[in-house]
Structure formats: C-alpha cells, structure tokens
Amino acid sequence: MIRFATAGESHGPALIGTIEGLPAGMDLSVGMISGEMARRKMGYGRGGRMKIETDEVRFLTGVRRGKTLGSPVTIMIENRDFRNWEEDMDPNPREGEPGRGVFTPRPGHADYAGAVKFGHRDLRNVLERASARETATRVALGSIARQYLSLLGIDVVSYVVRIGTIEIPEDQLPPASMPFETLRNLVLSSEVFCPVPGIGEEMIEAIRTAKKAGDTLGGIFEVRTSPLPVGLGSYAQWDQRLDAALSQALMSIQAIKGVEIGLGFEAARRSGSAVHDPFVPGVDSGSLLRTRNHAGGLEGGVSNGQPLRLRAAMKPISTLYEPLPSVNIKTGMPAPASIERSDICAVPAASVVGEAMVCLALAQAASQKYGGDSVEELIAHFQGSEALKSKWEGEIGRGQG
Numbered sequence: 001m002i003r004f005a006t007a008g009e010s011h012g013p014a015l016i017g018t019i020e021g022l023p024a025g026m027d028l029s030v031g032m033i034s035g036e037m038a039r040r041k042m043g044y045g046r047g048g049r050m051k052i053e054t055d056e057v058r059f060l061t062g063v064r065r066g067k068t069l070g071s072p073v074t075i076m077i078e079n080r081d082f083r084n085w086e087e088d089m090d091p092n093p094r095e096g097e098p099g100r101g102v103f104t105p106r107p108g109h110a111d112y113a114g115a116v117k118f119g120h121r122d123l124r125n126v127l128e129r130a131s132a133r134e135t136a137t138r139v140a141l142g143s144i145a146r147q148y149l150s151l152l153g154i155d156v157v158s159y160v161v162r163i164g165t166i167e168i169p170e171d172q173l174p175p176a177s178m179p180f181e182t183l184r185n186l187v188l189s190s191e192v193f194c195p196v197p198g199i200g201e202e203m204i205e206a207i208r209t210a211k212k213a214g215d216t217l218g219g220i221f222e223v224r225t226s227p228l229p230v231g232l233g234s235y236a237q238w239d240q241r242l243d244a245a246l247s248q249a250l251m252s253i254q255a256i257k258g259v260e261i262g263l264g265f266e267a268a269r270r271s272g273s274a275v276h277d278p279f280v281p282g283v284d285s286g287s288l289l290r291t292r293n294h295a296g297g298l299e300g301g302v303s304n305g306q307p308l309r310l311r312a313a314m315k316p317i318s319t320l321y322e323p324l325p326s327v328n329i330k331t332g333m334p335a336p337a338s339i340e341r342s343d344i345c346a347v348p349a350a351s352v353v354g355e356a357m358v359c360l361a362l363a364q365a366a367s368q369k370y371g372g373d374s375v376e377e378l379i380a381h382f383q384g385s386e387a388l389k390s391k392w393e394g395e396i397g398r399g400q401g
C-alpha cells in the first residue's frame with residue numbers, strides 16, 4: 001500500500017519526503033511536479049518567504065531515468081533561506097545560544113503546547129517543524145500521487161469558495177458538468193484561485209483591508225474529483241472508511257478546522273428526502289444512475305462512482321502584525337506575541353495542499369484495492385475490477401423479481 005512521510009524544519013537545510021508502495025515503471029519527472037510547487041507559492045495575501053524559496057524538487061531515490069523502480073521514492077526541497085539561518089539552525093553542535101530564539105508563544109500556533117510537550121525552552125524548536133513550510137513536501141508527494149491516479153483515469157481539482165465573509169453564492173458555483181481543464185484555467189486566472197472573477201476581486205479587497213488593519217483572514221476551499229471507480233475504501237472496518245481517510249488528510253493540513261463531504265453540515269438541516277441521492281435505471285439497462293450527488297461521492301465510507309466533493313475550512317492566519325497579548329516565558333511578563341514572517345491569508349495555497357492531500361489519500365485507497373507491483377499489474381487489476389463491475393451491472397433486470 002502507498003505510504004508517505006515528511007521531514008524537515010522551516011529554516012533547516014532542506015525538506016524531505018518519502019513515498020513507498022508506488023508501482024514500478026511509472027513515469028515521473030521533476031517537470032511533472034514543478035507546476036504544483038509553483039501554484040502553492042502563489043495566491044494574493046502570501047508573505048515574503050515565498051519570494052525567497054524556489055521550491056525546486058530533487059529525486060534522491062526510487063526513480064531512474066524518469067521511471068519509478070518500485071522502491072521508496074525520496075524527494076528533497078532545499079530551503080534557500082537556510083543560508084540566512086546557518087548559525088541558528090546548524091544541525092552540528094555549536095558554542096553559545098542560537099541568536100534567534102523565540103520566547104513569547106503566539107496564540108493559535110503550536111508554540112506553547114509543543115514546548116510543554118517536548119520540554120523545549122526555545123519555542124523555535126516547535127515552530128520550525130509545526131510551520132506550514134512542511135506543506136511544500138506534501139504538494140510534491142501529492143503530485144506523485146496524482147501521477148499514479150492518472151493511470152486509473154482519476155483527476156482532482158480545487159478552488160477557493162470563501163475568504164473571510166466573501167463567498168461564491170451557491171448558484172454561481174462552477175457546475176458539476178464544467179470540464180476540469182476549463183475550471184483549472186478559471187482558477188489559475190484568479191490571484192486567489194476563485195473561479196468566479198467578480199467574487200475573486202472582492203476576496204482580494206477583503207485581504208487588502210485585513211492587511212491594513214494588521215489582521216488576517218481564513219476561508220473555505222473545495223476539492224472535486226472526476227467520477228471515482230466504485231469501491232475505494234470500505235465500511236467493513238472503521239479505519240478503512242474512505243470518508244474518514246479523506247477527512248484526516250484534509251484536517252491534517254495546518255489551520256484546517258473543519259471538513260465537509262457533499263452537502264456537509266447543510267445535510268443536518270434538511271429532511272432525508274431532500275438529502276439522499278435517488279437511483280434511477282440507466283437508459284440502456286445495465287447501469288444505475290443518480291439524479292444528484294449530495295453525498296459527495298461517498299456512501300458507507302466507500303466511493304460510489306460519483307465525483308468526490310469535499311470542502312475544508314481554514315482559520316485565519318495565527319501570526320498577527322498587530323500581535324495578540326502573550327507572556328514572555330523568560331521574564332513571565334506580559335508581552336505581544338512574537339512575529340515570524342507571515343502570510344495575511346493562505347487559503348489559495350491551502351487549496352493546493354488540499355488537492356495534494358486528497359490525491360495522496362485516494363492513491364493510498366486505490367493501492368490498497370488494486371495492489372500491483374508494476375504499472376502493468378496495477379492496470380490489469382484495475383481493468384479486472386472494472387470488468388467485474390460491468391458483469392454485476394449486466395445482471396441488473398435479469399433477476400427473478
């Protein structure tokens with residue numbers, strides 16, 4: 001099964017990611033990853049760090065001449081800012097205290113809880129790893145997972161639906177029928193990755209206003225997929241449910257505080273008849289169709305053949321240029337929370353990370369279902385499974401009834 005992990009500190013020498021369980025013979029190149037890496041750095045409201053980092057990805061293991069070997073793939077992203085932090089972040093022992101210690105915990109960050117947990121006296125030991133700089137690695141690994149999913153005909157796209165109080169109204173959301181390429185172009189033409197131009201402008205204005213006030217903003221992004229094969233995930237055991245895996249994947253992103261699937265929280269307000277998606281027979285017998293997709297592509301923790309529709313809510317950025325009150329842990333005296341170079345709003349970037357995490361969670365689920373040591377074997381297993389689905393559907397209407 002596909003598994004992955006990340007390592008690295010925000011101002012350390014490099015970020016590292018490793019992903020294993022990929023089939024041998026899969027096309028993989030830095031060029032396939034660089035577009036997503038560039039997209040994560042974009043978005044109106046980002047801070048100065050994004051201008052320093054080039055986020056170039058290097059393959060260290062598992063790939064030879066543009067093809068996966070079936071062994072673990074390791075990627076490295078050098079932190080260019082490390083040259084300004086060599087003394088503070090040197091992994092080797094050094095005399096004296098590092099110069100840029102942090103002693104005033106920032107509300108909304110891991111600073112306090114992490115310091116108590118690990119016994120750190122310098123909060124930098126916490127924030128260096130808790131920082132969302134780590135998401136650069138997830139986006140790189142997510143691009144690899146996307147490449148794997150493309151072998152199964154699965155595509156994933158995301159866009160921003162809300163920043164602060166500015167939200168795309170329900171009737172202006174891109175229709176489910178909109179081709180992903182069209183949607184992607186609309187998203188990319190917006191500085192906040194909002195596919196509705198007028199609303200995007202209002203979002204930018206809201207970020208501008210927050211910045212002037214020394215404040216920050218959060219928001220909501222949506223991730224959609226093309227129709228998934230039926231049967232990813234399982235209701236048979238709690239930890240095999242795909243809805244749970246996708247929620248964890250999205251909730252694991254720094255600052256994400258809520259996840260909705262399909263209608264999400266709105267479903268709790270409606271009666272059942274206005275929520276669940278009726279079945280109707282296909283025009284040619286041999287298939288079941290749905291009249292809508294309120295379930296967001298998942299029933300019983302299993303993909304039901306519909307496109308996925310997921311939303312994630314991001315809280316406003318915690319670092320404020322007009323800082324909240326805090327306490328200096330050296331002096332015990334009130335002090336404004338410390339400031340690390342920071343974004344005003346990172347919802348557009350988070351949407352790219354969300355897309356990557358959905359790719360990784362789906363790749364995991366697909367690799368569990370189909371297995372396959374090589375691309376050839378994976379595709380044979382996938383086609384076998386699809387043939388069984390056709391057989392199952394072919395029996396519709398032929399029963400005794």
Ligand SMILES: Cc1cc2nc3c(=O)[nH]c(=O)nc-3n(C[C@H](O)[C@H](O)[C@H](O)COP(=O)(O)O)c2cc1C
Pocket residue numbers: 047108109110130131132135253254255256315317318319341342343344346349350353
């Ligand atoms: C793409 C991205 C960029 C972020 N940039 C910042 C930032 O510049 N400043 C900041 O204070 N928080 C930023 N955050 C959020 C923090 O990393 C996060 O709030 C913090 O680590 C605490 O974790 P929690 O909010 O999940 O509890 C960012 C999050 C994401 C996903």
